[in-house]
Amino acid sequence: MTIYFPEVKETVIYEGPKSKNPLAFRWYDKDKMVLGKTMEEHLRFAVAYWHTFKSEGGDPFGNATMSQAWKTYGDPMDNAFATCDAAFEFFTKLSVPFYCFHDRDLAPEGDTFSQSCSNLEKLVAHAGKLQKQTGVKLLWGTANLFSHPRYAHGAGTNPDFHVFAYGAAQVKQAIAATQELGGQNYVFWGGREGYETLLNTRLKQEQDQMAAFFHMCVEYAQEIGFTGQFLIEPKPKEPTKHQYDFDTAAVLNFLRAYDLLDHFKLNIEANHATLAGHSFEHELATAASAGRLGSVDVNRGDSLLGWDTDQFPTDLYSTTFAMLEILAAGGIGSGGLNFDAKVRRSSHETVDLFHGHIGGMDTFARGLAIAAAIIEDGVLAGFREKRYSSWNEPAAAAVLAKGSSLAACEEFVLANGEPTMKSGRQEYLENVINTFI
Numbered sequence: 548m549t550i551y552f553p554e555v556k557e558t559v560i561y562e563g564p565k566s567k568n569p570l571a572f573r574w575y576d577k578d579k580m581v582l583g584k585t586m587e588e589h590l591r592f593a594v595a596y597w598h599t600f601k602s603e604g605g606d607p608f609g610n611a612t613m614s615q616a617w618k619t620y621g622d623p624m625d626n627a628f629a630t631c632d633a634a635f636e637f638f639t640k641l642s643v644p645f646y647c648f649h650d651r652d653l654a655p656e657g658d659t660f661s662q663s664c665s666n667l668e669k670l671v672a673h674a675g676k677l678q679k680q681t682g683v684k685l686l687w688g689t690a691n692l693f694s695h696p697r698y699a700h701g702a703g704t705n706p707d708f709h710v711f712a713y714g715a716a717q718v719k720q721a722i723a724a725t726q727e728l729g730g731q732n733y734v735f736w737g738g739r740e741g742y743e744t745l746l747n748t749r750l751k752q753e754q755d756q757m758a759a760f761f762h763m764c765v766e767y768a769q770e771i772g773f774t775g776q777f778l779i780e781p782k783p784k785e786p787t788k789h790q791y792d793f794d795t796a797a798v799l800n801f802l803r804a805y806d807l808l809d810h811f812k813l814n815i816e817a818n819h820a821t822l823a824g825h826s827f828e829h830e831l832a833t834a835a836s837a838g839r840l841g842s843v844d845v846n847r848g849d850s851l852l853g854w855d856t857d858q859f860p861t862d863l864y865s866t867t868f869a870m871l872e873i874l875a876a877g878g879i880g881s882g883g884l885n886f887d888a889k890v891r892r893s894s895h896e897t898v899d900l901f902h903g904h905i906g907g908m909d910t911f912a913r914g915l916a917i918a919a920a921i922i923e924d925g926v927l928a929g930f931r932e933k934r935y936s937s938w939n940e941p942a943a944a945a946v947l948a949k950g951s952s953l954a955a956c957e958e959f960v961l962a963n964g965e966p967t968m969k970s971g972r973q974e975y976l977e978n979v980i981n982t983f984i
């Protein structure tokens with residue numbers, strides 16, 4: 548059997564914060580108990596097949612920089628089998644429990660729809676065998692409805708029914724593939740479900756089409772007994788100028804308007820949050836507040852660049868704030884933390900893929916430990932408890948129970964006069980966070 552990562556001889560293990568070994572974890576100690584669960588159970592890390600094994604390092608100004616051995620067999624199906632072997636060698640050496648894929652990551656598009664289906668079936672069978680051998684599981688599958696030229700105007704929102712039907716047929720296959728591999732979730736990211744100009748667009752019709760598309764997916768899942776969680780991944784733009792799934796709030800509104808809320812949760816991506824002008828934790832908290840936080844794509848953007856740079860997460864504040872929200876939501880459930888992240892095109896060696904993931908896993912493990920310490924200390928919860936304590940008063944509780952009125956509020960003000968100003972203590976709280984970091 549070909550070895551694709553000879554520079555990593557052993558499985559990457561936890562060696563503790565003092566280790567100088569670049570191929571060891573300093574913080575991710577998978578069996579360590581944190582708030583009653585192991586780190587592995589909390590974090591449920593996944594590798595993204597597309598970035599880690601399919602990226603070539605090209606950009607609009609330059610050619611591919613990454614020509615790893617598994618991409619060089621010539622025949623696309625030979626490359627696909629080799630890529631799958633390389634992927635499972637990587638998962639095992641990294642000791643990561645999950646992976647995620649698009650249908651077209653796993654198997655190449657054929658000359659016809661039927662050939663694409665048959666290519667996918669062959670690779671699904673191969674991946675299934677490797678899952679059994681290694682114990683690595685599928686966190687989620689998805690369909691790539693954005694790369695092929697036919698999807699230039701979208702799939703579910705396409706003005707041409709023929710393309711819509713093609714996308715629906717492709718998703719049918721991708722859901723079945725995900726089910727066959729025991730996928731715990733299925734993701735919809737609408738990369739081209741949006742528009743470039745209203746001059747040629749019927750906005751309401753496109754959203755109606757998308758909702759009909761999702762309803763058919765829900766029915767199909769029920770029909771075949773797929774019990775994985777459906778997830779929608781918001782992103783405001785890129786590749787289209789305006790994407791309908793702009794952010795969590797827009798997605799929740801869409802799901803409510805079209806009676807889909809019970810069937811979908813959200814897959815929140817850090818860099819998509821920042822592109823929408825939000826913090827990562829804002830998007831997590833917004834999804835969680837509706838009980839719809841499903842899974843997370845972990846990465847980071849660059850504050851100086853306005854696009855989706857998909858860098859590996861290394862910012863301890865960001866992972867701490869994210870883990871505070873995830874823990875407050877009761878954990879990530881059947882979701883996980885998927886590294887939708889890629890190494891820079893100048894980091895073109897296979898070992899760079901390990902450095903990226905090890906750093907990301909360590910940064911989240913550390914964020915988890917810090918967030919757990921903050922929660923155990925109770926300082927934030929205590930502060931919030933006090934800050935909202937006036938809502939325990941009978942007149943206030945009646946408002947929340949929808950048993951009050953404007954007149955009752957007026958009466959309260961007439962009896963109690965001017966409210967006293969109270970500080971939000973933001974600077975104090977920021978200092979408190981630093982004592983834990």
Ligand code: XUL
Binds near residue numbers: 782
């Ligand atoms: C693109 C992106 C996708 C989705 C899956 O920005 O995040 O890779 O996660 O289609």
Ligand code: CO
Binds near residue numbers: 780816844
């Ligand atoms: Co993503």
